[in-house]
Amino acid sequence: MAPSITAASGLAARHFSVADSLARLAAVGLNAVVYLNRYDDGDDLHRRNRAWLADSDGLSVLTSISALVEWTLGRAPLHCGYCGKPVTECDSSCTRPLDLDRFCVRCGRRVVVSLSPVRHSARCKVHGTHCA
Ligand SMILES: [Zn+2]
Ligand SMILES: [Zn+2]
Numbered sequence: 001m002a003p004s005i006t007a008a009s010g011l012a013a014r015h016f017s018v019a020d021s022l023a024r025l026a027a028v029g030l031n032a033v034v035y036l037n038r039y040d041d042g043d044d045l046h047r048r049n050r051a052w053l054a055d056s057d058g059l060s061v062l063t064s065i066s067a068l069v070e071w072t073l074g075r076a077p078l079h080c081g082y083c084g085k086p087v088t089e090c091d092s093s094c095t096r097p098l099d100l101d102r103f104c105v106r107c108g109r110r111v112v113v114s115l116s117p118v119r120h121s122a123r124c125k126v127h128g129t130h131c132a
Helices: 002-027 044-056 065-073
Strands: 112-115 120-124 128-130
Antiparallel strands (some): 112 120
16 A cells, blocks of 8 residues: 555655646746657556646647657747748848847748846747747
8 A cells, every 4th residue: 555655745846847837828928738658558657647637727738759759849930030031041140149049940931029127038929929
């Protein structure tokens, strides 16, 4: 009985850490995914942990490197944040030190930039807020 209690505590502690980390990323407009390293679908504890994160919390949970690569490539910058051109057409001569992104790196549309003394952000009307 003691090992199952220990496992349950471990899951709770791990779950809190994951949820806390994702909440901090979401607070600054960053999307994140949970990757379960060395996931074994034949292990009941792994399956229940995955189901807990995905079903109870609605988190995106990945269990393979290929799925993680696809997820990452799907979010890679497609446009230059300074000039809005596709990244394959920009030679980075548009980059200026301390200047903010003025274009969405996903679609190349001009973004609305908000500045405050401690933070700045940019909002694309299609892709929402992301840190500039
Ligand atoms: Zn550029
Ligand atoms: Zn966009």
